[in-house]
Amino acid sequence: MKRIVVFLFLVCTMLFITLSLVGCTNQAKKHEDNLEVENLQKQIKRYEHKIEKLEEKNHEYEITVKNFEEERDTYQKFIDKAIKYLDKDEFIELAKSEWHYSLEIDEQPVPSDGKIVIDKKDFEILYSERLSISAGLPKEIYTQGDISGEYFEHLKILDIKPKDIRRLDGTVVTAFVYEFENLPGNTDLKLEVSDELKERLGLQTNIINIHIK
Known part of the structure; x- marks a missing residue:
């Protein structure tokens, strides 16, 4: 139990x-x-x-x-x-103000006297055309402000041929890149710009002289 x-x-x-x-x-x-x-x-x-x-x-x-x-x-x-x-001249000047042209040698803007010195054997020349993206002008106006013809025809390389030429295309910018390599020292390379491009770049001369040290 x-x-x-x-x-x-x-x-x-x-x-x-x-x-x-x-x-x-x-x-x-x-x-x-x-x-x-x-x-x-x-x-x-x-x-x-x-x-x-x-x-x-x-x-x-x-x-x-x-x-x-x-x-x-x-x-x-x-x-x-x-x-x-606006009168006709003012109209054209306004249209021109919407187009911007630049020329750079080894990333340096060309001075007004057209003389530039480079301490390099390899460098590039950049020539570009840009339309102002803030343009509020009607198309029939601003299209009258660019350089006549094809803009790349306004720049000529007189002495030495570039190793290569590249074209860059964007929405509002186009550019040509001229490549130079192994240029001998104490060499002068000359560029010629048209009267129109001379005016747009604010240059005093049509001949640009590039001296390679």
Whole structure:
């Protein structure tokens, strides 16, 4: 009889311990679930806050764009009105101002006297034509401002042929790159520019002299 009582006691004890452990496990699981829910709620609030900030910035950008568009329209109306009061010479000068020409020897702009010295045997000549991207002029006006014919015809290399000639084409810029290599020291290389290009580059001479040391 005593053995039966002891056995029943042990069984009840094991059952109590098991139920207690299950209860504790359920409580721990519930606590973990609550923490996960709280973390998700915090993340949602952070994302909602970021979305509000982005919406505010987007609204500011929309206002800025609208202001730019209004300024652009006002500027364009002014140009259209002002053009009507220009005479032929002013009309041409305005069109010319939209076209920009540059000539660089080894990344150096050519001085007005056309004389430049280079301490290199390898270098490049860059000749480019660029149309102003801010041009608000009608197409029939600014197309009258570029150099006559093909612009590359306004530059001639007189003495030494380049090793290679590359053409670069962009949306508003085109350029020719003339590559020279292994030129002997104490050499002079001459370029000739047309009267039109001379005027556009602000030069005092049609002959550009490049002296290689």
